[in-house]
Structures are given as C-alpha cells and as structure tokens.
Amino acid sequence: MTDPVLSLTGVSRTYNDGHPVMALRPTDLGLAQGDHVTISGPSGAGKSTLLNILGLLDAPTEGSYRINGVETRTLGEATRGAVRGQIFGFVFQAFHLLAGRSALENVELGMLYGPHSPRRRRQLARTALERMRLGHRAHADPRQLSGGEKQRVAVARAIACEPRVLFCDEPTGNLDSENTAGVLDLLDELHRDGLTVVVVTHDxxxxxRGRRRLRVVDGVVSAW
Structure with missing residues (x-):
C-alpha cells in the first residue's frame, strides 16, 4: 500500500445513551504521510473520538473518511480490521502488557493475527525492542519493568509490524516527568525517520512538540 493520506470530510460522531450527544461536530481534516500532529483539549472534548475514527476503531455517524481516496465507511469489518492492522499502530495510556509473558513475547502478541511466520514475528519484535533501547530487557516480565520501560515495550509492540501511522492516546499519562521526556524523544525520533505520528494529549x-497542532473543544476541531 502506498503511503496513506487520511481525509475527513464533514465527519461527525453522535452517541445515543438515552439522548443524543455529539462528541465530534462536523470536521474537515487531512493528514499526510510525514505529519507530526498533536491533538489537545480538555477531558471529554472529543479528542479520543477523533483519534478512534482516524484509526478505524470507530466509525463516523455522518461524513466521509477516506484513506488514499478509498471510502472507509463502506468497508466491511474484516476489511477495516485488515487495513487497520496493515498501516496503523496504537499506543495508549494503559500499557496493556500481559504479566507472565516476557517483553519480547508481549511485542510478538501484537502481530499474532498478522501475515508473519513465528520466526519473522520474533525477528521483528527483537528489532522493535532494540529500537526502543530495550534489547537487554527482552526476557523480563512486565512486573520487573519500570513505567517508562513498560510504555517503551508498548511502543515497540505498536511499531513492530512497521506501520505507516502511529496513533498515541495520552501515551505519557501514567509516567513521571523523566520517563515522559524519554518516551516523547523516542516518538520524535520515529517521526524523523519517516513515521507519521499523531498524539492525543491534555498537556x-x-x-x-507537534509540528502541526490541533485543539478539540466541545467536539469542535481547530488549528492552533
């Protein structure tokens, strides 16, 4: 697949839990390969809703979302999952690492349903951990890792399958200032090497730090 261009046209998202709530108001937005975008705003403003739509984790209620000109709203769930796994990586505030599995095994699990053989998964996982300066911790249980190391394992898991876009939702929310700086420096490095990085943050x-900055307030997306 060629480097993705993500395009939202009139995209909105309404949730209905007894009464309709518009979490994201009609939005036009384009993201190109090589962007480094930060999305900020208060809690509940619609930041994660926007990220989830961009990452094909959620679907818009109205509007058009195209990837390389292909309309995603008409894709079946299996195809959406395949596209998501092929070009996107995800890092969240919670590390989502399995205790009792080594750091290496946790990274491999992110590729379990992909096209790679077990041998290739192991190779990609080792490479990703080395990239995160964690090659020496490959066989450590997550319970033996610091918070910063856990998040770096989570980033390694997200980049092991060599995605083109990395979505990060409050990736430093559970980290102290020193580990926050370390993780953000690694994300900057990944961007310099060509990865498109999108970071949601309230900070x-x-x-x-984003080269392109968006702000979401009451579901309205604007540049700042």
Missing part, C-alpha cells in the same frame, strides 16, 4: 507542553 499543553506535550502538544507544543
């Missing part, structure tokens, strides 16, 4: 200092 203005983290948001300021």
């Amino acid at each position: 203005h200092e983290i948001a300021a």
Whole structure:
C-alpha cells in the first residue's frame, strides 16, 4: 500500500445513551504521510473520538473518511480490521502488557493475527525492542519493568509490524516527568525517520512538540 493520506470530510460522531450527544461536530481534516500532529483539549472534548475514527476503531455517524481516496465507511469489518492492522499502530495510556509473558513475547502478541511466520514475528519484535533501547530487557516480565520501560515495550509492540501511522492516546499519562521526556524523544525520533505520528494529549507542553497542532473543544476541531 502506498503511503496513506487520511481525509475527513464533514465527519461527525453522535452517541445515543438515552439522548443524543455529539462528541465530534462536523470536521474537515487531512493528514499526510510525514505529519507530526498533536491533538489537545480538555477531558471529554472529543479528542479520543477523533483519534478512534482516524484509526478505524470507530466509525463516523455522518461524513466521509477516506484513506488514499478509498471510502472507509463502506468497508466491511474484516476489511477495516485488515487495513487497520496493515498501516496503523496504537499506543495508549494503559500499557496493556500481559504479566507472565516476557517483553519480547508481549511485542510478538501484537502481530499474532498478522501475515508473519513465528520466526519473522520474533525477528521483528527483537528489532522493535532494540529500537526502543530495550534489547537487554527482552526476557523480563512486565512486573520487573519500570513505567517508562513498560510504555517503551508498548511502543515497540505498536511499531513492530512497521506501520505507516502511529496513533498515541495520552501515551505519557501514567509516567513521571523523566520517563515522559524519554518516551516523547523516542516518538520524535520515529517521526524523523519517516513515521507519521499523531498524539492525543491534555498537556499543553506535550502538544507544543507537534509540528502541526490541533485543539478539540466541545467536539469542535481547530488549528492552533
């Protein structure tokens, strides 16, 4: 697949839990390969809704979302999952690592349903951990890792399958200032090497690191 261009046209998202709530108001937005975008705003403003739509984790209620000109709203769930696994990686605030499995095995699990053989998964996982400066911790149980190391394992898991876009939702929310700086520096490095990086954050200092900055307030997306 060629490098993706992500395009939202009039995209909105409404949830209905007894009464309709518009979490994301009609939005036009384009993201190109090589972007480094931060999305900031208060809690509940619609930041994660926007990220989930971009990452094909959720579907818009109205509007068009195209990847390389292909309309995603008409794709079946299996195809959406295949596209998501092929070009997107995800890092969340919670590490989602399995205790009792080594760091290496946790990274491999992210590729379990992909096209790679077990041998290739092991190779990609080792490469990703080395990239995160964690080759020496490959056989450590997550319970033996610091918070910063856990998040770096989570980033390794996200990049092991060599995605073209990395979505990060509050990736430093559980980290102290030192580990936050280390993880953000690694994300900057990944971007310099050509990966498109999109970071959702409520922290203005983290948001300021983006080359392109968006703000979401009451479901309205604007540049700042």
